[in-house]
Amino acid sequence: MRELEKHMLLKDKTVIVTGGSRGIGRAVAVACAQHGANVVVSHHSHADETIADIQALGRGVVAVKGDVADPQTAQLLVQAAVENFGGVDVLVSNAGICPFHGFLDMPLETFQRTMEVNLHGAFYVTQAVANRMKDQGRGGAIIAISSISALVGGEYQTHYTPTKAGVHSLMQSTAIALGKYGIRCNSVMPGTILTDINKDDLSDPEKVAYFNKRIPLGRMGQPEDIGGAVVFLASDMAAYVTGASLLVDGGLFVNLQ
Numbered sequence: 424m425r426e427l428e429k430h431m432l433l434k435d436k437t438v439i440v441t442g443g444s445r446g447i448g449r450a451v452a453v454a455c456a457q458h459g460a461n462v463v464v465s466h467h468s469h470a471d472e473t474i475a476d477i478q479a480l481g482r483g484v485v486a487v488k489g490d491v492a493d494p495q496t497a498q499l500l501v502q503a504a505v506e507n508f509g510g511v512d513v514l515v516s517n518a519g520i521c522p523f524h525g526f527l528d529m530p531l532e533t534f535q536r537t538m539e540v541n542l543h544g545a546f547y548v549t550q551a552v553a554n555r556m557k558d559q560g561r562g563g564a565i566i567a568i569s570s571i572s573a574l575v576g577g578e579y580q581t582h583y584t585p586t587k588a589g590v591h592s593l594m595q596s597t598a599i600a601l602g603k604y605g606i607r608c609n610s611v612m613p614g615t616i617l618t619d620i621n622k623d624d625l626s627d628p629e630k631v632a633y634f635n636k637r638i639p640l641g642r643m644g645q646p647e648d649i650g651g652a653v654v655f656l657a658s659d660m661a662a663y664v665t666g667a668s669l670l671v672d673g674g675l676f677v678n679l680q
């Protein structure tokens with residue numbers, strides 16, 4: 424057991440993961456728990472599977488239901504981390520939506536909701552957690568799940584890609600604002616990862632074949648592919664990494680043709 428613990432990069436840390444109920448957020452929450460962390464899982468419907476996964480690992484877990492677009496949710500997440508685990512060491516701002524839609528007839532509410540959940544939500548939770556980390560006086564790590572879409576466009580993602588560029592930019596600016604408190608801020612940029620968010624978009628086998636062919640590693644990503652990158656950035660292994668971004672895309676971005 425002791426031998427195993429030596430390899431735990433987040434032993435006894437407390438991690439908040441927004442959107443931790445499914446997809447990338449669930450895989451990240453579980454990866455953090457596998458590395459010894461206790462986890463506060465934020466969700467919008469239920470988080471039963473993630474809770475069971477983390478309990479099975481013998482780590483602490485608490486779920487908090489709320490809309491990340493509501494600033495109050497951010498306060499509740501910090502409160503849950505403090506009450507259950509005594510503080511917060513790591514934030515993974517992951518919750519997001521991508522309701523695919525064309526640009527010219529984009530409904531105003533679709534645009535506004537995507538901004539509010541993906542970008543405003545990331546701001547609220549980053550600010551709330553950063554204030555707590557500052558008061559604790561022991562630094563911390565904040566990781567935003569941005570996207571390859573921060574760097575490239577998408578015809579049906581004109582409301583979405585600016586939010587992913589926005590959260591990356593948020594990490595760059597907060598890295599500067601929070602460096603003096605020992606709080607590191609970075610973003611992870613996943614490529615195309617198979618989750619509920621793109622199930623409909625990827626229901627066309629031709630599109631799937633096209634993606635698999637374009638990706639140098641020959642496959643689209645699984646949620647678990649993102650966990651390791653997040654654990655690394657959250658851990659002391661990345662003690663001198665801040666304001667950075669890490670593409671986790673199987674090589675998709677660099678393959679122009």
Ligand SMILES: NC(=O)C1=CN([C@@H]2O[C@H](COP(=O)(O)OP(=O)(O)OC[C@H]3O[C@@H](n4cnc5c(N)ncnc54)[C@H](OP(=O)(O)O)[C@@H]3O)[C@@H](O)[C@H]2O)C=CC1
Pocket residue numbers: 441442443444445446447448465466467468469489490491492517518519520521540568569570571572612613614615616617618619620621
């Ligand atoms: N899949 C991909 O290819 C890529 C995804 N990303 C980003 O990764 C993140 C996670 O996406 P992914 O796992 O694919 O998506 P999923 O749809 O599988 O999961 C989305 C998660 O976000 C939560 N969520 C959605 N809206 C809210 C809200 N208003 N308040 C609180 N929680 C909310 C959901 O909670 P609940 O289950 O309770 O509804 C769920 O846990 C997103 O930010 C996305 O932009 C980035 C690059 C690629």
Ligand SMILES: C[C@H](O)[C@@H]1OC(=O)[C@H](O)[C@@H]1O
Pocket residue numbers: 521569570571572577587613614615616620621624
């Ligand atoms: C939801 C999309 O499939 C996914 O989201 C992203 O951020 C990626 O760039 C993909 O387009």
